[in-house]
Amino acid sequence: MVDADQTFVIVGGGLAGAKAAETLRAEGFNGRVILIGDEREHPYERPPLSKGYLLGKEERDSVFVHEAAWYAQHDVELHRGQTVTAIDRGARTVRLGDGTLIAYDKLLLATGAEPRRLDIPGTDLAGVHHLRRLAHSERLRHELKQLGRDNGHLVIAGAGWIGLEVASAARGYGAEVTIVEADPTPLHRVLGPELGQLFADLHTDHGVRFHFGARLTEIVGQDGMVLAVRTDDGEEHPAHAVLIAIGAAPRTALAENSGLALVDRADGGGVAVDESLRTSDPDIYAAGDIAAVHHPLFHTRLRVEHWANALNGGPAAARAMLGQRVSYDRVPYFFTDQYDLGMEYSGWAPPGSYDQVVVRGDTGKREFIAFWLKEGRVLAGMNVNVWDVTEPIQNLIRARTAVDTEALADPSVPLESLT
Structure with a gap:
């Protein structure tokens, strides 16, 4: 058993971090467990943000990983609304945004990902959305309800999973939807053209309009509100709201600034970890969206941005931190519900x-x-x-x-x- 005097710190208050904390306690670790998240919410799961919760079919409380009382009951020190600004690997400490230093014996990075941004005019207008956090989903749900009531028009930049799920929700509320996508089919880089067309047909059958082979170049506004979007082929589409859903970037700045080995963005990006989810520092591990795992089944590094990876990766990292033999060889898995x-x-x-x-x-x-x-x-x-x-x-x-x-x-x- 790991010494009860040890302190394990988890940076990242999402599903991976929360499940890692749960696993440490379930495996009998009696030392300090400190979970630090930069949101003021308790750890929650993200699939409902573009599925059941966005559709109004699930209650707000259903998104949380644990009930609020769970953390105190299991002696997990939860720091909400706190940002970790630096890691001192030599001293084995993390620095919080308020200057507090916390020492660790083992450290898990589960900092997740953030939406990629468009560097075009108009992204600061009211009615321009990204979808990553619970607050984003709440704001977008309110917008979709209003668009449905007013026969308003939503333009979505990107025909990936988030873009398509939001399109499905928007049509459910009665909003008009146009999707602008640079590739020739939805999900082209995941499913290829053979199956991507299936999703194009699905959404077309439900009244969604696609504009393939184009990118947004400007969001046009009037009086601070969205009015239309323009694309690089000279087209203009009316819009009352815009969702930018062009993918997510792993939040690796903390790891990079501390000198941990990273993977080039061309190869998927993320923090390089071995089969046990250990980084280039033997006392630091990474799990979830940021972990680029040397996968023993596919014989390459994979970085997977999906719920199942956070659900399973956090516990796997926790067991490795406890000294157990871990070979993280889960087959990547994800799911979607549309119409x-x-x-x-x-x-x-x-x-x-x-x-x-x-x-x-x-x-x-x-x-x-x-x-x-x-x-x-x-x-x-x-x-x-x-x-x-x-x-x-x-x-x-x-x-x-x-x-x-x-x-x-x-x-x-x-x-x-x-x-």
Whole structure:
């Protein structure tokens, strides 16, 4: 057992940090656990911000990882609304924004990500939104309700997961929606053109307008309010509100300023960690959105910005901090809900990494499983309105062996029989 006199500090009050604190206590660690978050809210989960909570289907309290009393009950010292400004690796201390120094024996960085910004005129207008924090979601939900009442128009920059989920919510409230996307299909860099078009059709069927192959160059305003947007191909679209959803950047400044090894942005960015989520400093670990893990299954560094990675990565880092043997080899997983479409995706198959897409089921009915393959090996699988298949899909990915593609495409052949 780790010495009870030790202090473990967690920087980042999101899901990864909160689950790491929970795991330390569950594993019997009796030392100090200090959790520092820069938001005044208790740690919460982010998927509801663009899903159930944004849609008004979930209550505010449902987003929190633990009840407020949990932290005191488990002797977790929670510092809310505090920013860590520096790490002194030699002295093993962190400095808070108010100048307070906190010593640590082990340190976990779970600082998450922040929305990428557009450097164009008009981003300071009222009605321009980003979506990352609970306050963002609350403000956007109020805006969408108003747009729906007034037949207002929302323009979304970016057809990624956040952009599409907000588009679905906006249409649910009755707002008009236009999505401006530089790539030729939604989710192009995740799903490729083969399946990206499915999401274009889904949203078009629900009244969303797409403007592909373009980028926003200006948000036009009048009296401080959004009036329209302009794109680099000379088009202008009316708008009463704008959501900028062009991705997120890992919050690595703290790690960088302390001299920890990072990964180049061209390779996905983030803090470089080994299989146990340890950074280049043996007393510092990283988890969640900022962790670029040397993945033992895919034999490359992966940085995954999704809920499951925070849910599982925080506990894995906590166990490693306790000296347990950890090999973080979780298959990347994420999910989305848009209109009547529910989807789960497992694996890693960016465009260019696969040579074949195999579909099992009916894409026209939007009830199918798609598989991305390389030389007959399954790299990733996406189930759309087909449920309870995540485990066999992930087993196919883990097997790393060639499969019979005809059997893979045949719904009558159990997936479990292919591994």
